[in-house]
Amino acid sequence: MRGKxxxxxxxxxxxxxxxxxxxxxxxxxxxxPYLNSxxxxxxxxxxxSATATIGYTKGxxxxxxxxxxxxxxxxxxxxxxxxxxxxxxSNNFISQSxxxxxxxxxxxxxxxxxxxxxxxxxxxxxxxxTINQITPNNIYDAMNPAPYGCCDxxxxxxxxxxxxxxxQWPATFKDESNPCNACHNPHLSQRGFPIVRPTDRNNIWGxxxxxxxxxxxxxxxxxxxxxxxxxxxxxxxxDGSAINDGSNVPDYITFCSDCHNAPNRIDSLASLTPGYxxxxxxxxxxxxxKQIDSGNMSRxxxxxxxxxxxxxxxxxxxxxxxxxxxxxxxxxxxxxxxxPHPPDYYTDECPAGYARDAVCASNTTDSxxxxxxxxxxxxxxxxxxxxxxxxxAFPAWWxxxxxxxxxxxxxxxxxxxxxxxxxxxxxxxxxxxxxxxGKWWHTWTPVPGPAPSWDQRFCSTCHYHYRDKTVSTxxxxxxxxxSSNGWHCGGPGSCxxxxxxxxxxxxxxxTWCPTGGVHGHAF
Amino acid sequence: xxxxxxxxxxxxxxxxxxxxxxxxNPGKLPIFFCLLFALWSLFSTIPLDAKITGNCSNCHTMHxxxxxxTMVILGPGETDTAPQSSLLRASCLGCxxxxxxxxxxxxxxxxxxxxxxxxxxxxxxxGLAAGNFYWIQTEDEYGHNIFPGNPDNTLTVAPGxxxxxxxxxxxxxxxxxVSKGFGVQRQGCSKCHMMGNTDGPIGYHHKNNDAAEPLxxxxxxxxxxxxxxxxxxxxxxxxxxxxxxxxATAAVNDHNEYLGFSGTKTSxxxxxxxxxxVTAYCTGCHGNFHIEQDASSVWIRHPSxxxxxxxxEFAAAFGASGGTGTYDPLIPVARPSLTGWTGPASTVTLxxxxxxxxxxHRAHASPYFKMVRWDYKSATLSTALSGxxxxxxxxx
Numbered sequence: 001m002r003g004k005x006x007x008x009x010x011x012x013x014x015x016x017x018x019x020x021x022x023x024x025x026x027x028x029x030x031x032x033p034y035l036n037s038x039x040x041x042x043x044x045x046x047x048x049s050a051t052a053t054i055g056y057t058k059g060x061x062x063x064x065x066x067x068x069x070x071x072x073x074x075x076x077x078x079x080x081x082x083x084x085x086x087x088x089x090s091n092n093f094i095s096q097s098x099x100x101x102x103x104x105x106x107x108x109x110x111x112x113x114x115x116x117x118x119x120x121x122x123x124x125x126x127x128x129x130t131i132n133q134i135t136p137n138n139i140y141d142a143m144n145p146a147p148y149g150c151c152d153x154x155x156x157x158x159x160x161x162x163x164x165x166x167x168q169w170p171a172t173f174k175d176e177s178n179p180c181n182a183c184h185n186p187h188l189s190q191r192g193f194p195i196v197r198p199t200d201r202n203n204i205w206g207x208x209x210x211x212x213x214x215x216x217x218x219x220x221x222x223x224x225x226x227x228x229x230x231x232x233x234x235x236x237x238x239d240g241s242a243i244n245d246g247s248n249v250p251d252y253i254t255f256c257s258d259c260h261n262a263p264n265r266i267d268s269l270a271s272l273t274p275g276y277x278x279x280x281x282x283x284x285x286x287x288x289x290k291q292i293d294s295g296n297m298s299r300x301x302x303x304x305x306x307x308x309x310x311x312x313x314x315x316x317x318x319x320x321x322x323x324x325x326x327x328x329x330x331x332x333x334x335x336x337x338x339x340p341h342p343p344d345y346y347t348d349e350c351p352a353g354y355a356r357d358a359v360c361a362s363n364t365t366d367s368x369x370x371x372x373x374x375x376x377x378x379x380x381x382x383x384x385x386x387x388x389x390x391x392x393a394f395p396a397w398w399x400x401x402x403x404x405x406x407x408x409x410x411x412x413x414x415x416x417x418x419x420x421x422x423x424x425x426x427x428x429x430x431x432x433x434x435x436x437x438g439k440w441w442h443t444w445t446p447v448p449g450p451a452p453s454w455d456q457r458f459c460s461t462c463h464y465h466y467r468d469k470t471v472s473t474x475x476x477x478x479x480x481x482x483s484s485n486g487w488h489c490g491g492p493g494s495c496x497x498x499x500x501x502x503x504x505x506x507x508x509x510x511t512w513c514p515t516g517g518v519h520g521h522a523f
Numbered sequence: 524x525x526x527x528x529x530x531x532x533x534x535x536x537x538x539x540x541x542x543x544x545x546x547x548n549p550g551k552l553p554i555f556f557c558l559l560f561a562l563w564s565l566f567s568t569i570p571l572d573a574k575i576t577g578n579c580s581n582c583h584t585m586h587x588x589x590x591x592x593t594m595v596i597l598g599p600g601e602t603d604t605a606p607q608s609s610l611l612r613a614s615c616l617g618c619x620x621x622x623x624x625x626x627x628x629x630x631x632x633x634x635x636x637x638x639x640x641x642x643x644x645x646x647x648x649x650g651l652a653a654g655n656f657y658w659i660q661t662e663d664e665y666g667h668n669i670f671p672g673n674p675d676n677t678l679t680v681a682p683g684x685x686x687x688x689x690x691x692x693x694x695x696x697x698x699x700x701v702s703k704g705f706g707v708q709r710q711g712c713s714k715c716h717m718m719g720n721t722d723g724p725i726g727y728h729h730k731n732n733d734a735a736e737p738l739x740x741x742x743x744x745x746x747x748x749x750x751x752x753x754x755x756x757x758x759x760x761x762x763x764x765x766x767x768x769x770x771a772t773a774a775v776n777d778h779n780e781y782l783g784f785s786g787t788k789t790s791x792x793x794x795x796x797x798x799x800x801v802t803a804y805c806t807g808c809h810g811n812f813h814i815e816q817d818a819s820s821v822w823i824r825h826p827s828x829x830x831x832x833x834x835x836e837f838a839a840a841f842g843a844s845g846g847t848g849t850y851d852p853l854i855p856v857a858r859p860s861l862t863g864w865t866g867p868a869s870t871v872t873l874x875x876x877x878x879x880x881x882x883x884h885r886a887h888a889s890p891y892f893k894m895v896r897w898d899y900k901s902a903t904l905s906t907a908l909s910g911x912x913x914x915x916x917x918x919x
Contacts, residue, residue, distance in 0.1 A: 032918070033917050035918075035919060042903075055892070057900075057901065057902050057904050057907055058904065061908060061911060061918065066824075067824060067825035068809075068812040068825065069812075069823065070682065070683070072677055072678065073678050073683070083814070083823035084823060085817060086821065086822060087822060087823060087824055087825055176817075176819060176821045187917065187918055
């Protein structure tokens with residue numbers, strides 16, 4: 001009798017578990033990989049107008065594949081051309097604008113009956129900017145962005161992608177492959193998890209434990225801090241929740257590194273579309289894409305990687321190291337007097353106890369050919385202590401980090417690729433987002449000084465720049481107080497000239513880093 | 524694998540059937556033979572002969588007159604009682620149709636019923652192996668349009684047809700029109716069956732294809748279901764192993780077997796390039812559909828007579844494990860060779876067996892769009908794709 005009761009309880013328990021499973025995981029109970037995919041979804045899956053009219057239900061394979069290159073002896077729209085590889089309804093790939101996927105994923109002229117969810121860009125859906133990011137509203141436009149300015153704009157160039165992947169993984173990608181498949185699997189990708197690694201075509205990336213940004217951070221001795229959602233200081237990307245540790249966002253670093261890695265520097269070979277001023281933009285030179293070496297140890301100070309944020313291993317979020325301003329080179333002659341000061345260029349103007357660096361002074365480079373070496377004429381040489389034989393570091397404001405990174409105050413930040421980059425295209429170069437860390441790039445508080453460049457605005461969504469802070473520090477060696485008030489080591493200009501992937505050999509940002517070498521990571 | 528449902532009852536049943544034919548007047552049927560008939564029905568899985576046996580008068584009439592009545596057996600919708608060619612008592616439909624939906628075999632002649640004018644009800648698929656022409660009475664898209672008064676409302680020529688020069692109404696262009704081919708006026712059924720390559724229809728009904736040798740692989744045996752072509756002479760016909768009840772019942776070990784040939788993928792097919800396969804026969808009218816690959820060997824149309832790979836998602840096709848799956852009569856495959864076969868196999872060998880036209884389509888008609896074997900246009904997606912998923916296992 002007792003055994004019977006236990007059996008009954010077990011049965012009820014199992015039924016209860018099954019019921020709860022069905023309730024909580026209804027989407028996953030629908031079917032297998034395809035029926036759980038975005039294209040195979042019965043409510044919002046693929047639905048070509050011409051085949052929907054025939055009566056094919058949403059998600060039907062016949063919306064994309066014509067088994068006999070026709071239906072009922074006629075070719076459903078879109079018509080024309082020969083039978084296409086993989087029996088899809090149009091040529092898989094011809095160009096950036098002629099692409100099977102884009103036949104549906106476009107605005108005007110889409111052969112898809114309707115979209116349940118508009119294909120806005122990353123900044124809209126995951127950045128939360130539903131105000132400024134209402135365009136592009138389809139993948140075609142995202143992949144073919146209207147340049148914001150002369151030679152602006154960037155796109156994940158489909159021809160470049162196809163050439164790369166079919167060379168890199170010839171068993172997977174062929175001449176007839178669709179370059180979109182390098183990142184997506186149309187039979188697998190889901191609305192919430194659209195990406196599939198080119199090295200692992202049969203698994204969605206980012207949906208499972210171990211594939212989150214928090215996992216990457218943990219594995220690389222780092223900490224991830226999600227950027228703010230648009231116009232918020234309390235919610236975060238990608239879902240507008242209070243979660244900010246990366247446990248709810250795919251590890252895009254690993255994903256992107258399948259292609260963008262040390263041996264593969266993938267320059268964009270596409271000719272950029274001239275901007276709005278054709279007279280001045282007749283020739284736009286394809287951009288060089290910096291190599292991203294995720295295995296480089298020297299860029300992240302003891303941990304392999306080449307990611308933005310790693311400089312915090314060397315400096316604090318306020319721009320100091322243990323409360324001390326970072327060095328921006330050394331005290332030079334020019335800091336103590338106005339140059340040029342003809343005719344006495346050669347007078348050593350270093351303070352008492354210091355002397356002009358003799359090695360520097362011996363350099364005869366004379367760029368203006370006036371007979372005065374540049375280093376002498378412009379006071380470029382450091383003042384060397386006559387006692388110690390060493391120079392004195394010049395402290396300067398390097399730009400602190402804004403919230404939420406400042407608040408987090410992690411000593412080892414790592415950022416996700418999509419925190420800065422749009423996956424498909426941008427009106428700006430390098431696929432850079434125009435809404436970053438909760439701010440649209442146009443939203444920038446004017447400060448004294450020249451108008452900022454667009455990339456200064458971009459970077460200032462997370463970084464204080466020399467314009468933002470008035471700082472001063474006392475330098476006992478020279479008994480002076482340096483009021484930087486906008487000082488930026490290296491001078492103003494385009495941020496990305498110095499700060500970019502692989503910029504470990506640029507500028508002086510990490511001179512003080514104990515393990516960073518003379519020239520450390522400037523990114 | 525090749526052990527046919529051929530038992531020691533066979534000779535006994537043959538004898539019974541012979542006696543039944545001799546005593547075709549029911550009034551004289553002794554109880555003994557009634558008992559035999561009952562036993563026969565009971566063991567109805569015992570193989571039948573494709574060759575027609577029985578009283579000549581079942582099918583032929585000398586004067587089209589008996590007791591002042593015409594002897595013509597009319598099929599559904601037929602009204603012409605004039606004498607038929609070859610002294611036959613009926614058109615094709617006269618013998619192979621019923622006005623109700625429960626009969627799949629004529630109890631007198633043993634003819635398979637391919638057209639029930641009422642919805643077939645004798646099995647779950649509502650038709651024999653090739654389906655049932657019931658479904659095209661109102662839906663052109665559900666089958667081959669064989670009825671003379673019912674041309675396709677949309678198609679003017681067979682889709683995928685690449686044959687030209689044989690006339691508007693020739694067999695390759697449509698089935699409902701009347702044309703003269705190989706000595707006789709052909710329409711409907713006879714545009715596919717009993718073509719022959721010489722004048723006049725070949726009397727395949729009398730060929731010696733019997734239960735002991737269900738493999739039909741020559742003109743002498745009437746080919747498979749009398750499907751004979753003329754492309755390259757007498758060697759042009761379809762090879763297959765015929766199920767004893769034409770799949771009125773079907774199971775993993777109870778079904779037809781079809782020949783396949785993994786040959787050209789870039790031509791319109793035909794017997795000369797695809798051997799004696801049923802796919803080759805289909806390409807006679809739908810050859811363009813067999814241009815399946817481009818110059819890079821990438822599929823541009825769904826394969827027909829393409830080997831089902833034992834790799835990727837296909838490694839699990841037909842529930843396979845280790846390269847061997849379970850045969851599914853709903854999604855039949857073709858075998859690369861049927862030499863020596865005497866009956867159906869219950870397995871599918873991945874990497875060897877082939878997907879073919881009939882893997883997806885029924886030859887006559889089905890209850891579904893484009894003669895597909897499952898409801899390809901179902902509003903329920905999993906149902907619409909159910910047949911596809913047998914091979915494309917990751918698309919579930």
